[in-house]
Amino acid sequence: MNGVLAVYRKELLSYFRSPIAYFVLAVFLLGTGYFFTYNMFLSGSASMTETFRNMGILLLTVSPLMSMRLFAAEYSGRTMELLATLPLAPWEIVLGKFLGAVTILLLMTAGTLIDLVPLYLFGNPQTTTIVAGYTGFVLLGMAFLAVGQLFSALTNNQIVAALITVPVLLSFWFVGYLQSFQSSYALRGLFGYLSFALHFADFVQGLIRSEGVIFFLIVSAIALTLNAGYLQWRR
Amino acid sequence: MIALESVSKRFGSKTIVHDLTFDVKQGEIVGFLGPNGAGKTTTMRMIAGFTAASSGRVTVAGYDMATHNEQAARKIGYQPEHPPLYDTLNVSQYLRFVARAKGVPRSQFRSELDRVAIACRLQEVLDREIYKLSKGYRQRVGLAQALLGRPEVLLLDEPTAGLDPGQIQETREVIRSFGERHAVLLSTHILPEATLICQRVAIINQGRLLAIDSPSGLQRASEQTNRVTLIATAPPEALRAELLSIAGVIAVAINQAAGSARTLNVECQTDARDGVEAAIARSVSGRWDLHRLERLQPTLENVFLRYVSQVPSEAVQ
Numbered sequence: 092m093n094g095v096l097a098v099y100r101k102e103l104l105s106y107f108r109s110p111i112a113y114f115v116l117a118v119f120l121l122g123t124g125y126f127f128t129y130n131m132f133l134s135g136s137a138s139m140t141e142t143f144r145n146m147g148i149l150l151l152t153v154s155p156l157m158s159m160r161l162f163a164a165e166y167s168g169r170t171m172e173l174l175a176t177l178p179l180a181p182w183e184i185v186l187g188k189f190l191g192a193v194t195i196l197l198l199m200t201a202g203t204l205i206d207l208v209p210l211y212l213f214g215n216p217q218t219t220t221i222v223a224g225y226t227g228f229v230l231l232g233m234a235f236l237a238v239g240q241l242f243s244a245l246t247n248n249q250i251v252a253a254l255i256t257v258p259v260l261l262s263f264w265f266v267g268y269l270q271s272f273q274s275s276y277a278l279r280g281l282f283g284y285l286s287f288a289l290h291f292a293d294f295v296q297g298l299i300r301s302e303g304v305i306f307f308l309i310v311s312a313i314a315l316t317l318n319a320g321y322l323q324w325r326r
Numbered sequence: 327m328i329a330l331e332s333v334s335k336r337f338g339s340k341t342i343v344h345d346l347t348f349d350v351k352q353g354e355i356v357g358f359l360g361p362n363g364a365g366k367t368t369t370m371r372m373i374a375g376f377t378a379a380s381s382g383r384v385t386v387a388g389y390d391m392a393t394h395n396e397q398a399a400r401k402i403g404y405q406p407e408h409p410p411l412y413d414t415l416n417v418s419q420y421l422r423f424v425a426r427a428k429g430v431p432r433s434q435f436r437s438e439l440d441r442v443a444i445a446c447r448l449q450e451v452l453d454r455e456i457y458k459l460s461k462g463y464r465q466r467v468g469l470a471q472a473l474l475g476r477p478e479v480l481l482l483d484e485p486t487a488g489l490d491p492g493q494i495q496e497t498r499e500v501i502r503s504f505g506e507r508h509a510v511l512l513s514t515h516i517l518p519e520a521t522l523i524c525q526r527v528a529i530i531n532q533g534r535l536l537a538i539d540s541p542s543g544l545q546r547a548s549e550q551t552n553r554v555t556l557i558a559t560a561p562p563e564a565l566r567a568e569l570l571s572i573a574g575v576i577a578v579a580i581n582q583a584a585g586s587a588r589t590l591n592v593e594c595q596t597d598a599r600d601g602v603e604a605a606i607a608r609s610v611s612g613r614w615d616l617h618r619l620e621r622l623q624p625t626l627e628n629v630f631l632r633y634v635s636q637v638p639s640e641a642v643q
Binding site for chain 1: 377429
């Protein structure tokens, strides 16, 4: 666990000493603010539902920017040689890095809480729905980051890592649309189950379903396990 | 502390390291000498646990690197060829990260950091971002990182590359003092470095171990044939016949000395017996003018070049 902590602290330091974290934070908060304002005035309702939907897509585009450097930069900076020869198990490296990225995600999420101030000031929003939405958003982000981190470990080029991550995440996002073309009940179920968007939609509606929670956690766990396994195999 | 038993490393069909066997004992500094591309770095990486050996066994501090590399990693300080630095961190943040990852207890952070900073002369740059450091400093941060946690085994891949002469001197002192208690394997292509600080030198080329011995042992081994050079004024053919008649002289090469038609530069190959030079001196000066006679001591450089140049012909056989 000490190893996880060491890697975690190093990751956080690296994030905040490079412009990427600030850039991603700024883009995300600007985007969220824009959507929030738009939805507020357009629908005239004191709810976050539409804004959460937009935040999900926005996160899909910025999370690869957060995850792309996680391993690719270690390879290209030749620091992987240090990381791999320190007394750290592959899973400690993977988990430390993941928690570092998740911390940035939580900071981003916390930044959007400011939107709630006018909501509660001038309206009467449903707190449970908002809590569910935020829960879903964080879980979705964890899955995005875990997948992005896995692809970052497969290449020594950060741009390539991001370029692979985006279409993969998009496929997981939109795979639910394939349901409409399937007559087979099993395939419809499968595509529905794999869809990030459909699971996230439940949360946005205010439903914290264990199925959705478990889905995002399992996706993260699979990606992180493959990631650690790949590091082990790479020796 | 470090033991390699017929270790090989293949990448695809290419064999980078060939059946390497040697060891480094506690309290010993072993120099790992070879031209660029000889397989030094690959061997270092196998010992450090960065890459696995294709066959054979690498043991560090009693741990088999194939199965117990994490336990072994606690005993190893490794300075890769390219200092593995995080450019955005400052030096003390970087060293703290390594200390934490190595499991140095929190209470010892301060003293450990001070110790390696003093040893590698980094005190003035501890708060500086790594990307701002000069090449010499980067190299020394890489060494400092390896020294953290007092590892029993130190692997240094060309630790003095990129340093100025003063820094090289200091770095050698650090390594020497460390080698008194620990096992150090030091790769270099700088020969005097190996002679100066290593108890033993392993010569490697094209992935094969050519020789391993003390620097003086290597020199002695190559004294099987010696070279004697002389400058004399004499008729070339008569001189050659005279020299070849002396017991111990194997071959004679005669060149006209520059600037004089009658002065000759002569190089004799002799065997190892004593008194050959004296016999040459006696017989040449008895008949002609002998201006100078010198026995060439084989330097480690000659030894090295001889071993390294042997390889292609061996490989052909």
